[in-house]
Amino acid sequence: xxxxxxxxxxxxTLLIIPNLALLPSVNAKKTPKVLTVVSDDSTExxxxxxxHDPAVECWSHPEWGSIDEATWVWISEETDPAWEYENxxxxxxxxxxxxxxxxxxxxxxxxxxxxxxxxxxLYVNDEYIGGDGSMNKDGPDSGECEWKxxxxxxxxxxxxxxxxxxxxRAINHHSHGSSTDNPAGLTFKISIFExxxxx
Ligand SMILES: [Ca+2]
Ligand SMILES: [Ca+2]
Numbered sequence: 202x203x204x205x206x207x208x209x210x211x212x213x214t215l216l217i218i219p220n221l222a223l224l225p226s227v228n229a230k231k232t233p234k235v236l237t238v239v240s241d242d243s244t245e246x247x248x249x250x251x252x253h254d255p256a257v258e259c260w261s262h263p264e265w266g267s268i269d270e271a272t273w274v275w276i277s278e279e280t281d282p283a284w285e286y287e288n289x290x291x292x293x294x295x296x297x298x299x300x301x302x303x304x305x306x307x308x309x310x311x312x313x314x315x316x317x318x319x320x321x322x323l324y325v326n327d328e329y330i331g332g333d334g335s336m337n338k339d340g341p342d343s344g345e346c347e348w349k350x351x352x353x354x355x356x357x358x359x360x361x362x363x364x365x366x367x368x369x370r371a372i373n374h375h376s377h378g379s380s381t382d383n384p385a386g387l388t389f390k391i392s393i394f395e396x397x398x399x400x
Contacts, residue, residue, distance in 0.1 A: 235309070236393040238300045238367075239271040245297045246276050249290055256296060259386050266316050266350045271390045279380040286376035289338055293320075293372030296387055304362050308396040311356045313367065315389035318348035319374040325359035325367055340374030351388075360393070367391060 244256040256274035265273065276294055302309060313330075315323065320334025331354050334340075334347035373385035 233395050235395050238391040240274050240389045241272045244274050247295050262384050268390045271388045273386040273388045275386050280385040282378050282383040283376045293370040296369045298367045302362050306362050309360050310394045310396050311360045313391045314351050314353040316351035317371040317387045321371040325356045328359045330354050
């Protein structure tokens, strides 16, 4: 009887062991994506923090360096360069995006890719991250084409679980031109990952 029990246990063990190899490894390295946030009509804009209004999808130039999934937005569908030149405050229009990283997320890694016509400065949770182009509304004299290429910044150290706010100051250069030969726009994509190893 004892031998029969042992034989059954041995048979079951032999059945289970090969199947263990089919289970996914718990140590497999992975970098799950937690969140993607893009510019869209839930982006808000304001004049230096007052009267937040929704940004709108705007006319986009075919040569603008665009970003997958993200919309070009601005304070109006078509730019009025002369009106903007007269009315834009020093430092440009302020654009905001609020997003929430799930509480309990650990080892968060984040990047943002963005582009503006003509120039921008980027802040995450009020911390300055970087920029592209001159924030002077008269623009540079060098004929810079910063609007052609998106920039990517790592924002890991500025992120936190819970509510986060990205602020982008953006400005259109020069008073001359029509809405299509001197357009304005902003586009961005925030990507948040949860890493398995902290570097
Ligand atoms: Ca750029
Ligand atoms: Ca422009």
